[in-house]
Amino acid sequence: MAQIHPTAIVAPGARLGENVGIGPYSIVGDHVTIGEGTTVGPHCVIEGHTTIGRDNRILQFCSLGAMPQDKKYAGEPTRLEIGDRNTIREFCTFNTGTAQDVGVTRVGDDNWIMAYVHIAHDCQVGNQTILANNATLGGHVHLGDWVILGGLTGVHQFVKIGAHAFAGFASAVNQDVPPFMMVDGNPLAVRGFNVEGLRRRGFGPQRIAAVKQMHRLLYRSGKTLEQARTEIEALSASMPEAEIDVALMTEFLSQATRGIAR
Template identity: 75%
Template sequence: MTQVHSTAIVDPKAQLDTSVTVGPYTVIGPDVKIGAGTTVGAHCVIEGRTTIGRDSRIFQFSSLGAVPQDKKYAGEPTQLEIGDRNTVREFCTFNIGVPGAGGVTRVGHDNWIMAYTHIAHDCQVGNHTTLANNTTLAGHVHLGDWVTIGGLTGIHQFVSIGAHAMVGFASAVSQDVPPFMLVDGNPLAVRGFNVVGLRRRDFSAARIAAVKQMHRLLYRQGKTLEEARTAIDALATEVPESAGDVALMSGFLTHATRGIAR
């Protein structure tokens, strides 16, 4: 049987796996679905059309699935989707989406999300991200896989941060951050590339060298963005092992909408 504390209020229509644990004074609404092995701490509110996957841990005082902080929202049936094996620490707030942008706020798998993090409507968070305390994502933000965000960082609406990028402590992010880059500050500046993170993820020496060259082409050789992108594309032939990394960078630069952090 599902282990629900006697003081918790779980709507009879909510769909909780029999192995889910719910702590005291938590409230779970009728449209919520929670997968096997997930634990929900005390004093949480999970509402709206919210789905949470397997083996996640939701700590106390979190609010998941509340209506978006968007004046245009008028009660439409939008959603929040949270994947498997996520850790969501205290006082986090994740909102459902708004119509016109897909209507789904999505958090992937294996993310480490620390206290007081806010994920606004229609954000798309990848897998294996780390969001330190007080990370604030405005609406429609996209985070790629393995992104790391330092504490007290604010990210402007519609910003994209590419896979394997790292944003330092107390930064203000108002432009897109290309994959692999290391940025921080207010105003934001590119400090290098995330070599420590790539080594931890077992990138080969050849792949790391190719990422280093991509950083040089974008930021150290005075090229226009189009010139840098053309030179980056050529790396796939010069270093075949890096073809996937080059494709990731090239695709990101092609679709960047807010201008890239320079």
Template identity: 65%
Template sequence: MTKIHPSAIVDPRAELDSSVEVGPYSIIGPHVQIGAGTVVGPHVVIEGHTTIGRDNQIFQFSSIGAQPQDKKWAGEPTRLEIGDRNTIREFCTFNTGTVQDQGVTRLGNDNWMSAYVHLAHDCQVGSNTIFSNNAQLAGHVQVGDWAILSGFAGVHQFCKIGAHAFIGMYTSLTQDVPPYVLVSGNPAGARGINVEGLKRRGFSRTEIDAIRNAYKLVYRSGLTLEEAKAALLEEEQAAPQAAPCVQAMREFLGVASRGIVR
């Protein structure tokens, strides 16, 4: 425990790997578990029933694991779970969950969370996402793998954002965003698919063409969502080499609960 600064306050009941570093004036509560290689900067508060994995870097002035900002919370021991290799920049605020949902807020692996990012209670964020400065999630929001939220994007409670979606700067999001879709504006509108992101992640030309066709069926064909789901199923069967991409879009439409951004 020689890497804990003398001015840090670490509760003796906290479970920290011997390789964890804790900077000056940070405070770590009794129900916190932190895995190997994680670095906690100065003036960080980590509290609540919080589990943090390996090789994370948490920058100064972040508040991790505080009680949910929900008036229904009555002191239940809800949780925050953070995976491995995440970068959490200055002034981030991640809250624990509520018993009205799963009781846990989750952040996966290899995410880049820029300064002032807020993850409210019960949010479920996947892996390899990028949140730019001041991206804000209200409670119960779900964000798929590889999604990108630009600066000052704000997401209404219970919204879902699919994998590989891109949310533009200052976007006010009150409905669900299917996988691969690029949205921007206030109110948000669909602007096409996240082509550049898909290319960077190694999607083939066949897969990108299939995703573009799926987008046209949902957004440009005049079909209802039920009709679009049926048409997407036909697309899966017609192009089996790209079927998983189209399937992801179709299945998302089946679970979208707030309607999709048009």
């Protein structure tokens, strides 16, 4: 049975899994589904067509599933989807999608999302990310798995940040950031690659050497982006242990739309 505080308001159409907790003065709308074991703290509003998975921890004063901050929005039944085992700290705001994109804002699994984070309409957030306090994602932003955003970092709309990338404190991210790279500043600059993060995630010496070579080709060789991309694609033959990492990088470079941070 769900544990609903007497002061909470849960609409008749809401669907709550077993052992869901709804804290004092929180509001859950008609089109909301919350999975087993998720807890919602006091004074939260969860509305819209929102689906939340299991074993999430949502702390007080969050707003999830409100309509997008987009003047083109005309009341379409767009959605917010949140996966499993996420921690969502105080005062976070996640909006639903828009009809101009896929219509869904998605947050994956096992993310650590700190206070005052904003995830705008149509964002696609992967798994195992860390978004520090006051990180802000504009509309249509894509974050790969294991991305880390430092506090007060702003990500421009339509930007893509590849898996394992790291953006330092108060960065202004207005171009696509390739996988594995470390960036910071305003204007944004690439400072290296995320070697410590990769070690912590079990990358061996061969895979780290391949990432180092990709970084060198993109940022230290003086080659054009197309020349660097061609040489990166060829790394799979000489470094088979890193085939998956090379494929991740080449796919990202082929899909970058705002120019990559260089």
